[in-house]
Amino acid sequence: MLILAGLGFSSGLPLALTGSTLQAWLVTEGVDIRLIGAFSLVSLPYSIKALWSPVMDRFVPPFMGRRRGWILICQLLLACSLIAMAFLSPSRFITLLAVLAFFTAFFSASQDIAFDAYRTDVVSENEQGTGAAASVMGYRIAMLVSGAFAMVLSDHIPWKAVYILMGTMMILCCILTLTAPEPAEAQSIPRTLKDAIYLPLKDYFSRPRALPILLFIVCFKLGDALAGAMTTPFLMDLGFSRSDIGLVYKTLGLASTLLGAMAGGALTARLGLYRSLWIFALFQAVSNFSFVLLALVGKSYFLMIGTVIFENTTGGMGTAGFIAYLMSLCNPAFTATQYALLSSLTAVTRVMSGVPSGFMVASMGWAKYFLVTVAGAIPAILLLPAVVPPAVADHQRR
Template sequence: MSTDATAAPARRSYKGWAGIRRAFGTPSALTMAVLGFGCGLPFLPIASMTLSTRLRDSGLDLGSIGLISLASFFYLLKFLWAPLLDRYLFKPLGFLGRRRSWLLAAQLGVAVGLVALAFVRPELGVMPLVGWVLFTSFAGATQDAVVDAYRIEIAPVDAQAALAATYTLGYRIGLILGGAGALYLADFAGWTVAYLGMAALMALPLLATVLSREPAAQELTVQRRIDFLGAFWQPFASFFRNNGVTFGLALLVFVGLFKFPDQVIGVMAGPFYLDSGYTKADIATVSKLYGIWAGIGGAFLGGICVAAFGFRRMLLVAALGVALSNLAFLLMAQHPSQIWAFYAAITADNVAQGFAGTTLVAFMSSLTDRNFTATQFALMVSLANLPGKFAGGLSGYLVEASSYSTFFVLSALTVIPTLLLLAWLWPRIREAAAAPGAG
């Protein structure tokens, strides 16, 4: 599964339809699918639905389950230790190179953590479980940061959307196996077998890391000159040096607002489905199974469109799509318990999410300085998720004060600041995309 990472990106063209076929057909695209699978697989067993289901099944109270779920915040804080991933090798595996040494170490950490969680007994005490959840979440977040940096460094900007799409395919399949797959195993054979099964599946991304090539060596002259403390402040100084303070801040605000309309409704989605008269089986089938494949379709559509038309115009299409897809939930509000309305809303929402996710990844990748890939991209990923996550925590009060229909309309209108900022950024985006990658 070796990649074309050592090929000089400048000698390849990924523009137009021929470029699209070339980008999706590279060995790098297959590698990113497998690495994406490794990133998606542990998320639900250690930080979301699968873990909370296991804890409830073991008799834990809801308060404890909620507190343990906070371990997932490691995934939003990975930019704090990403400078070390940019600056240093993981010396015990240093023969693999800077990126792959950390990646293999993180993947081994995830596998070890899942094995340990398989034998933890939550009903006998939560502290061992909390410790291993934190350890595995840290390893999983580190894996995500390194994979993002690896993707950016193995291909030029105009191939990033294709790699993001194949990464999304693998990631979503990982979510399916780490969610529905783990629950089926737990139902038939118990939680120990379920977690051991997830650990065994980590062998696939481990193999991909061993067989793939280290990204072509960059002239990282800045990186070699900085000390330990400089590893933390240089990535941020570099970003504003490349973009300027005003434009740099505007870019970060834009990234933070881009998916806000979608994220703000995330917390209320489950209660809304139940309150609209849909059964748990309906929710599992339409939202968790069909919805994932709709999201994969949207991601590939985004990858094709960005490769064909560039990410600037697609940012506008994606921002509007994310906002307008929220209005599709009005169908469910107006036609409660009608399965066709559920499918229509989930199709619009997940296709828009997938399209926007690929477009945003391509855009953020263009902004990173390859001296500090892991740090800068991890920071932007955190910014892209934090505002909507925090606002979503207050969404229940808004629904109680009005109605679901009003809530969906208002959530769609939150795209207005994003569009205004995009209008200001529009003539400047092309120049910003070219500068950082030069390092």
């Protein structure tokens, strides 16, 4: 379980370094807000990681086995790319920095594929809940380190030193991979790459409502993604310092997300998956109104704290219910590839919504922009009756 927590840390560390922390670095260097919004494209590999997940199932590295071997390769590449990013000034090498950030996201998404498969293989059936909790704990701590800690640290040392430190941490994560046990009974390796690609897809698309379900997965976090794409530039534009954002938005937001996730899990168990998804979808829509209010009032620490708590708590609740829904869709025979496919679709919304976000803010202002994020939650609510009939959801929950 300690190994799973450590590998969860390794999995979560790069995310903010190509997302919100990188945005803060670009804002500090005076990069245009429209270009900052377009930088969301560097996270595209998280959305399309299912495309190469069969390759990592089919081929085995010549050392340390199929799971640990791929994890170690990705960790070493991540350490190199993060340290290389440290030596590029956004004001002088913006294109090269974007390319390196893209490859960092690619290596990170690949590590996620290998780690998800490793966690599935290494724990027994009665350890799955504990193993998931251990890895989530490590993942969230890593997000705190590369988000809040990095933001606060950047107020005191250069951004170059911050990214070198993060790359060094990734090197240390390699030690955990070297000491991790290889799964005693790994899943059978597909005979051909064609089998690794075709059979999981055939199983999924033979189901009723397969395409509407995919559309629902893309839309469920649309409102959250639109708000999250511009949250850091929004708070900085209101006059909050990077330390304010790191200590309040990142730290308090993370704690609120964890509390929301626990509450979401409890509600899902008590009310059932279908009814819970209705509640979570509505809460996510309502929570974005707090950003509208903050945009109208201006800089207010009290309102900022309330907004952070409300938005992250409801977001955590939605995430807990949504993960339960994704798990209910997976065939145990193809969990690794199918979960990679479905989870990568959840990232499509986050990545693609960030592209026009800077242009939207520039043309309509913050208050109207966050009203649009409220409307972004409506498509998923409209799709819910079609993709999760009550009888099916309750049967899956039992």
